[in-house]
Amino acid sequence: MTSRFLEACWRRPVDRPPVWVMRQAGRYLPEYRAIRRKAGDFLTLCRTPELAADVTLQPVRRFGLDAAIVFSDILTPLVPLGIELSFTPGPHIGNPIRHPSDVRRLTVPVPWTGTGFLDETLERVRQALDPDTALLGFCGAPWTLASYLVEGTTSRSFTRIKQFALTFPGAFAGLADRLADAMAAYLRSQVEHGAQAVQIFDSWLGTLGREDAREWALAPAVRLFEQLGDLGVPRIYFANGAGHLLDELASMPCEVIGIDWRTGLSEAAAKLGGHAIQGNLDPGVLMGPPEVIRQRTLAMLAQAPRTGYIANLGHGITPDVPVSHMTAFVRTVQESHHA
Amino acid sequence: MTSRFLEACWRRPVDRPPVWVMRQAGRYLPEYRAIRRKAGDFLTLCRTPELAADVTLQPVRRFGLDAAIVFSDILTPLVPLGIELSFTPGPHIGNPIRHPSDVRRLTVPVPWTGTGFLDETLERVRQALDPDTALLGFCGAPWTLASYLVEGTTSRSFTRIKQFALTFPGAFAGLADRLADAMAAYLRSQVEHGAQAVQIFDSWLGTLGREDAREWALAPAVRLFEQLGDLGVPRIYFANGAGHLLDELASMPCEVIGIDWRTGLSEAAAKLGGHAIQGNLDPGVLMGPPEVIRQRTLAMLAQAPRTGYIANLGHGITPDVPVSHMTAFVRTVQESHHA
Numbered sequence: 001m002t003s004r005f006l007e008a009c010w011r012r013p014v015d016r017p018p019v020w021v022m023r024q025a026g027r028y029l030p031e032y033r034a035i036r037r038k039a040g041d042f043l044t045l046c047r048t049p050e051l052a053a054d055v056t057l058q059p060v061r062r063f064g065l066d067a068a069i070v071f072s073d074i075l076t077p078l079v080p081l082g083i084e085l086s087f088t089p090g091p092h093i094g095n096p097i098r099h100p101s102d103v104r105r106l107t108v109p110v111p112w113t114g115t116g117f118l119d120e121t122l123e124r125v126r127q128a129l130d131p132d133t134a135l136l137g138f139c140g141a142p143w144t145l146a147s148y149l150v151e152g153t154t155s156r157s158f159t160r161i162k163q164f165a166l167t168f169p170g171a172f173a174g175l176a177d178r179l180a181d182a183m184a185a186y187l188r189s190q191v192e193h194g195a196q197a198v199q200i201f202d203s204w205l206g207t208l209g210r211e212d213a214r215e216w217a218l219a220p221a222v223r224l225f226e227q228l229g230d231l232g233v234p235r236i237y238f239a240n241g242a243g244h245l246l247d248e249l250a251s252m253p254c255e256v257i258g259i260d261w262r263t264g265l266s267e268a269a270a271k272l273g274g275h276a277i278q279g280n281l282d283p284g285v286l287m288g289p290p291e292v293i294r295q296r297t298l299a300m301l302a303q304a305p306r307t308g309y310i311a312n313l314g315h316g317i318t319p320d321v322p323v324s325h326m327t328a329f330v331r332t333v334q335e336s337h338h339a
Numbered sequence: 340m341t342s343r344f345l346e347a348c349w350r351r352p353v354d355r356p357p358v359w360v361m362r363q364a365g366r367y368l369p370e371y372r373a374i375r376r377k378a379g380d381f382l383t384l385c386r387t388p389e390l391a392a393d394v395t396l397q398p399v400r401r402f403g404l405d406a407a408i409v410f411s412d413i414l415t416p417l418v419p420l421g422i423e424l425s426f427t428p429g430p431h432i433g434n435p436i437r438h439p440s441d442v443r444r445l446t447v448p449v450p451w452t453g454t455g456f457l458d459e460t461l462e463r464v465r466q467a468l469d470p471d472t473a474l475l476g477f478c479g480a481p482w483t484l485a486s487y488l489v490e491g492t493t494s495r496s497f498t499r500i501k502q503f504a505l506t507f508p509g510a511f512a513g514l515a516d517r518l519a520d521a522m523a524a525y526l527r528s529q530v531e532h533g534a535q536a537v538q539i540f541d542s543w544l545g546t547l548g549r550e551d552a553r554e555w556a557l558a559p560a561v562r563l564f565e566q567l568g569d570l571g572v573p574r575i576y577f578a579n580g581a582g583h584l585l586d587e588l589a590s591m592p593c594e595v596i597g598i599d600w601r602t603g604l605s606e607a608a609a610k611l612g613g614h615a616i617q618g619n620l621d622p623g624v625l626m627g628p629p630e631v632i633r634q635r636t637l638a639m640l641a642q643a644p645r646t647g648y649i650a651n652l653g654h655g656i657t658p659d660v661p662v663s664h665m666t667a668f669v670r671t672v673q674e675s676h677h678a
Contacts, residue, residue, distance in 0.1 A: 157622070163626035163627060167628055209621055210603060241601075243582055244583075244603060263583065264549060282501070284501030284546075288502060288506060
């Protein structure tokens with residue numbers, strides 16, 4: 001078995017860049033929407049291994065992608081910690097964290113339990129996948145999860161979480177550490193059930209200036225990554241909106257840094273030479289005509305490093321993208337060849 | 340008359356950095372909320388000079404700020420172009436631009452008309468202001484206005500505007516040029532009625548990678564700024580989320596660059612030596628305890644250039660900030676002195 005994706009994560013030579021897309025199993029796919037209707041609500045879909053496995057495999061079958069990412073949401077592993085989670089349709093936390101005493105009521109199961117549905121989904125997907133296609137597990141980064149826990153939903157201004165971190169620095173650090181430890185156990189379980197690489201999504205990293213990012217986001221992400229070092233699988237950090245943090249990211253203990261489309265690909269490759277780079281076409285480009293998508297994808301590939309590069313979007317694919325536009329992106333990468 | 344604010348815009352020595360705050364006339368102020376209730380809806384408040392002038396002056400009276408910014412919204416001058424605008428409470432455009440033919444129906448009044456209420460507000464404010472306090476006019480940047488016009492409301496993913504720009508590049512360029520010309524006429528009118536500096540808000544600049552930012556945002560902003568060169572007032576470009584665009588911003592034909600809190604202040608000052616810098620405390624910091632606000636503000640001032648610097652937040656103040664926290668920020672700047 002030689003996975004083009006895993007080889008690229010380890011910065012070994014490959015015939016062409018591997019390609020997958022964040023949120024590749026999603027609403028832009030008619031076959032996803034059909035299963036989503038069948039499942040009823042989103043959390044039921046996540047928690048039904050037969051359906052979640054099917055949804056995970058859909059984009060791989062359709063596009064021949066180099067990696068599948070298990071279908072779930074970054075917030076589902078918060079439920080075993082005692083969090084009341086619903087989607088209406090955006091995420092809503094019924095018992096948000098507003099005070100240091102709320103942090104103490106978060107209980108991390110040791111050993112990790114409560115996400116058996118995901119383990120079963122991983123096993124089903126791994127059995128069905130072509131051996132050359134890699135299977136990714138994932139979780140949210142401590143800062144991003146803490147933001148949801150304190151804000152209670154998707155925020156625009158992140159004032160509640162910043163208020164919490166500034167007012168109760170000890171409690172915030174405790175919360176971030178607890179989340180790092182919980183997510184390390186959660187990812188370990190994913191690897192034990194078939195995940196061959198893990199991605200940590202720091203979706204809200206870009207809300208922080210450099211000093212705060214170091215303390216509130218990067219330090220707990222390091223704590224999480226360091227607990228995964230013995231697993232022997234590539235660790236990917238999706239550092240969304242972190243063009244101002246490249247110097248800090250250079251020392252992140254992981255194999256791959258995922259960058260968004262505002263961050264320059266060649267600049268990131270130059271500064272992050274010790275990591276593979278993943279990204280970073282603007283998801284908005286997939287709204288343009290296929291010929292433009294093709295040109296923009298080729299321009300991205302031209303800036304990419306020769307080894308240690310994984311083609312992807314710079315953020316999740318949006319629901320309004322025509323399937324043929326996703327095809328244009330994926331095919332352009334697949335038809336590229338290292339000279 | 341010597342305005343500390345205007346002197347700093349022109350990069351002349353001042354006794355201490357001038358200070359004002361984006362959205363300083365806003366919902367965090369109880370006296371604002373009282374007038375807002377009296378006015379009924381937001382657009383009525385903008386269009387009633389007596390009330391808009393009062394609201395403009397409120398934070399200046401309370402905090403002794405170095406600049407007042409006329410109370411309005413960046414979308415109000417789109418109404419004279421034929422746009423149906425309402426706030427519910429977020430902005431909503433009844434006739435969004437979705438096709439090139441929609442661009443042709445946008446008509447720019449020549450000479451500029453349709454915002455007489457703002458001219459009257461400016462005159463009222465200028466008469467009431469202390470002569471040393473500067474009065475700012477403002478508008479939205481072409482990219483930001485085009486985003487609202489095409490999306491129809493505040494967007495998260497900006498897929499419609501990017502689809503439009505990629506699919507109809509000529510029509511997008513025409514739209515951006517038309518907006519640049521309209522805003523130039525609008526700002527000219529503001530200066531004729533008392534504005535002593537003008538700020539152009541490119542709130543959505545940070546949604547673009549470097550190449551797209553150059554073509555879709557910076558080029559039309561340059562077109563706008565160049566039409567204002569003969570007015571003799573400082574031109575400020577609020578380049579929100581543009582830490583990846585400092586090289587491009589260095590040649591922007593304006594006097595001041597406003598930066599957000601993700602952009603490093605000392606790095607921006609080093610790269611933008613030909614401009615004064617405005618910013619950039621994280622608005623979220625104003626949610627922290629006053630002593631933390633004081634420390635963070637002092638840390639910001641320590642990074643600021645000695646001349647050509649205006650203290651501000653890195654984005655608008657949020658409605659949930661306690662008034663005493665705004666006081667902590669403003670006082671810390673006011674009590675600082677250049678050695």
